[in-house]
Structure formats: structure tokens, C-alpha cells
Amino acid sequence: MKNKKYALVIGGTGMLAQVCHALVNDYYYVSVIGRSTIRQQQLKDSSNEPDKFHGIEVDYHDDGRFRQQLQKAFQAFGTPDLVVSWIHGSAPQALDSLIDEITRINKTKTWKLFHVQSSSRFFEKENTPVPENCQYRRVYLGFILNDSTSRWLTHKEISDGVIRAIHADQTESVVGTLEPWDKRP
Template identity: 40%
Template sequence: MKHVLVVGGTGMLADVVSWYANQSNYVSVIAREEEKVKRIKHSTKQQKHIYPIYVNYRQIEKLEEQLKTAILMLGLIQQVVAWVRSDAKETLKSIIKVVTDQLSDWQLFHIINSSADSERIKDYLYVPANCQYRQIQLGFKVVSNYSRWLTNQEISQGVIEGIQQERNTMLHIVGQVEPSDK
């Protein structure tokens, strides 16, 4: 049984949490609202595999403490799926540090927005040798010459596809990111 951490799992990545749990993986979900976690659990066959971590991820010390507790309870984290707002860069660095300190190989699927510069983000983050880092970039859909944001379901499905891709694919795009003027 794998231990997976999902950041952003009570919103647009809720179906990703369910997908992991329904495959009998332990899923730690960083959450602030108990109601949202309950909704995810009710839509999942393997409710007991979802472990909520109730913390504001901007509170770094509390976050690190809670992650270490989850590791003690559920085992080493083998995969992280992280949607972290661009103004909370220290959060992702902190998660990388805690998971890397396990001294075990792991994967990070970093979810980034459509306008993000994937190379610049990669350069900003320190990705240790025991981490396989991949990006999943969220785009948009063009329908009848107008662009629209992806739905939560489209996002989750695209993220799952990105996770299932071959290991040597550094960037997976969900929807499209060009042309940006649509």
C-alpha cells in the first residue's frame, strides 16, 4: 500500500484523492475545512484510506509537524501531488524537505497554472536526488472560439493521466496553454 500526499485535494483535485484511495492507497490530504473532507470520503469506496491533515499550509511549522505525524502513522510518502498557490512558495519547499528527509525515493507531481513558466519554477525549487520531479500544467479549453477554464473533473482526469504517463515525461499539459489570447 502506497502513502500519497495531496495538496489541494479538497477542491479541484478531490477526484484525484478518491482515485488514489479507491486503489487502496493511503492518502493524506491537506485541508482546512472538515466538510470538504467529508464530501470526498462520502464519494469514495475506501473512506478509511483518507487521512485529513487539518492545517493551513502557510503555517510551515504546523504543516511540517503534521506531515511527520502522517508519516509515522501511514508510512513513508511515496508520491506528492501538489497544487500550491504561487504566493506560498515556502510551503512546497517545506513539503519537499520533510518528504526528502525520509531518505527514500519519491515522486512529486507539481500542478502549475496555465501562465506559469515551467522552467523558471523548476530552477527555483531545489529538487533532491531521491525525488523524481514532474510538472502537470493546467490550461484551458477552447469551445466555439472562446476559451474557458477547465472544470474540476477535467482537471482531476488530466492530473490522473499525467501521473500515469511514462516516468521520463517532465511536463504534462491538461487542456491547452496556447494560444493565450483566446
């Protein structure tokens, strides 16, 4: 494990499932955070390499248990080289807790954080404090604008866009478009 790449995907059993598969194809061992055992199993079952997945079944609203589960994973696999985070706005402390738990163990090794955020966050331009050894990347989810109509992104478009962002390694990217904002669905 020590010489392999390790990724953690928060919310990886949902619309980011294809991101998890892409990371496994890219030789990562992937820990996936989500509450449901069934969704974790479905993710593994849809892979040719189920042994490359490690499910962390925890609710990120429960900060104590969330931190405890992260510690367990980091003891087993080391701290992640790459984190993809999709956390609902109802758990504003969860990302800070994750960064804190990584930093307690790893203060020097460079790691990347791809922070996936919904459309409305684009206009808030919030500041996410990260330690010096964390390379922070923000990915906003937008919408698809056709001639006179618009629609929200499909799961495939979201995953494809996040995978592109990881490969391109841009500081900030938008999946679909966010402008003109008044044309959103």
C-alpha cells in the same frame, strides 16, 4: 501500512478530489491536506472506502504547524511514494517545507512529486529544486480552446488530466492547452 502505497495530496478536497478517489482505487492510502473539516468529511463521504483517507487539517501558510502535521503523518504512515501538490502562490515556502520534511526521513527511497501549477507559471519555467531520490513531474493547467471561444478547465477536466499525467508519468504535461496564449479566456 508499511507494504502499501502511500500518497499525499495537497489541496485534495477541491478540484483534485477525483485524483484522491483515483489513487484510492489504485490501492493507495491517501493523506489529504486542506483546512476545512467539512470538505475533508465530504471527500470521505463520497468514497466507497472512506477508511483509505486520512485528513490533515492545516493551513499551509502556517509553516510551523504545517511541518508538525507532516511529521505526524510520516511517523504514522511512512513517507509518501507519491505527492500531488496544488498550493496557491501565496504560500511559496510550503512545497520546500514538504520536500524538506520528507528528505529529513527519507534520503534514499524513490518518490514522485506531481507539481500542479496554474497557466501563468508555464511562461516562468521556474526551477523547483528536489533531492536526487525525488522524481519531479510538472503539470500545468491550461484552458480549452474551441473554434472561436475559450474557457477555463472544469474540475473534472483538471482531475482527469492530473490522473492521466500520473499514469503516463511524463516529466511535464499540460491539461488542455496553453497556446495560443492570447486566446485564453
